[in-house]
Amino acid sequence: MEYTFYKYQGTGNDFVMVDNRDDVFPKNDTKLVAKLCDRKFGIGADGLILLENAESTDFRMVYYNSDGNESTMCGNGGRCIVAFANHLGIIDNETEFDAVDGKHHATINNEGIVSLHMKDVNTVSVYENYVFLDTGSPHHVEIVSNLPALDVKGIGANIRYSGLYGDKGANVNFVSQAAPDIFSVRTYERGVEDETLSCGTGVTAVALAMKVTGKTESDSVTLNTPGGELNVSFKQNGHQFTEVYLTGPAKFVFKGQAQW
Numbered sequence: 001m002e003y004t005f006y007k008y009q010g011t012g013n014d015f016v017m018v019d020n021r022d023d024v025f026p027k028n029d030t031k032l033v034a035k036l037c038d039r040k041f042g043i044g045a046d047g048l049i050l051l052e053n054a055e056s057t058d059f060r061m062v063y064y065n066s067d068g069n070e071s072t073m074c075g076n077g078g079r080c081i082v083a084f085a086n087h088l089g090i091i092d093n094e095t096e097f098d099a100v101d102g103k104h105h106a107t108i109n110n111e112g113i114v115s116l117h118m119k120d121v122n123t124v125s126v127y128e129n130y131v132f133l134d135t136g137s138p139h140h141v142e143i144v145s146n147l148p149a150l151d152v153k154g155i156g157a158n159i160r161y162s163g164l165y166g167d168k169g170a171n172v173n174f175v176s177q178a179a180p181d182i183f184s185v186r187t188y189e190r191g192v193e194d195e196t197l198s199c200g201t202g203v204t205a206v207a208l209a210m211k212v213t214g215k216t217e218s219d220s221v222t223l224n225t226p227g228g229e230l231n232v233s234f235k236q237n238g239h240q241f242t243e244v245y246l247t248g249p250a251k252f253v254f255k256g257q258a259q260w
Contacts, residue, residue, distance in 0.1 A: 001260055005036075005043065007253040008084055010076035010114075012197025012227020014253070016043050017084045020050040020062075030068030032260050037066035043258060046189070046196050049077050051084060058091050060098040065191025073101040073136025075200020075246045079114035082106045083250035101136045112251055118204055118244040124212045131209035135244070138170040139205035143215075147176040147184055152195040156188020173202045175210070181218035183210060185225050197227030200246050207232035208241050 001024070006017040016036050018025055026032060027050070036042045047065050054060040061081045065071045078099060085091045086108050094107050105117040118135060125132045130142040140159055144150055156172040164170075172188040185206050187199040203223035210216045211234070220233040230248040234241045 002257050003260065004255065005258050006084060006087075006255050007043065007045065008080040008250060009227075009253055010079045010198065010200065010250045011225055011230055011248055013076035013199060014045045015077050015080050016045045016048040017081065018048065018050050019088060020052050021059075023052070025050055026260065027062070029260075032068070033064045034066065034068035036258060036260070037064075037068075043256070046192050047071070047074060047077060049074075049081055049084075051081055051088070051090075054098045057096045057098050057103060059085055059095075061100075063100065065189075067191050067193065069191060071100075071137070071191050073099055073119070073201055075116060075118060075136065075202075075204055076198055076248075076250075077200070078104060078106070078116050079200065079246065079248065079250040082108050082114045082116065083112060083252065087252060099136075108250070112249055113247065114250045115245050115247040116200075118201070118246055121208055121241040121244065122239075124208060124239040124241075126213060131213060132165075132170070133205050133208060135201045135204040135208070137201040138165060138168070139202055140165070140170045140172045141206050141209040142172070142174055144174045144176060147174055147186060150174055150186065152186045152188050156195065157193065160188060160190055171199060171202055173199070173206050175206050177210075177215060178224065181216050181220065182222045182224065183207075183215075185223050187225070198225040198230065200230070203230050204232050204244060204246050208234065208244070211236060212239055
């Protein structure tokens with residue numbers, strides 16, 4: 001079957017987007033999803049996202065990692081699906097949609113900047129050399145001394161598969177501080193099993209981790225990733241965070257036809 005797809009990216013984190021409101025996409029075909037995301041034999045993307053009908057919100061987001069498996073929340077993917085829904089005329093400048101971790105509110109301005117309300121974070125676990133928290137997806141956060149030269153794929157894979165987080169593993173974020181409220185971040189993503197240019201739930205985790213550990217006093221943090229700049233703002237009560245917003249660009253790349 002031939003079907004229309006759209007390609008979007010948010011600070012270099014790229015996605016195949018499919019309007020599945022007619023429910024024709026074979027959602028259990030993990031090999032197909034992996035093939036479409038393959039950068040050599042497919043369209044090429046960090047993940048695939050379906051936009052579907054929802055009962056009480058504007059739409060539903062279904063997210064797959066590039067390995068073909070349905071996954072947990074993707075922050076940059078959430079921002080991109082808001083831009084996609086806007087492009088399709090489903091929403092104007094404001095929306096509420098369903099995702100795997102619950103309902104999300106978001107806004108998009110005329111320049112394509114999307115501000116996405118992330119889930120509340122009720123627990124941040126601080127250890128001697130790292131921090132762990134779940135911002136819709138599980139994240140390991142670790143400060144390093146030479147971020148540009150770091151072997152993110154190698155070291156990230158070792159942590160992800162070390163057994164520290166069980167069979168499901170976790171995403172791994174490496175961080176360096178550039179200013180009191182500015183941090184540089186590189187992320188190894190499970191499911192992609194490589195470094196991505198940006199990770200939305202990852203930079204969110206970094207911002208909250210830096211706040212909890214006293215690396216920043218700001219409630220609005222700038223995160224520089226290899227793919228661009230994002231902002232995370234929040235309200236804090238100890239190790240609990242509410243009103244968490246991930247803000248940054250979401251851009252249309254191209255539209256095409258694929259067969260499956």
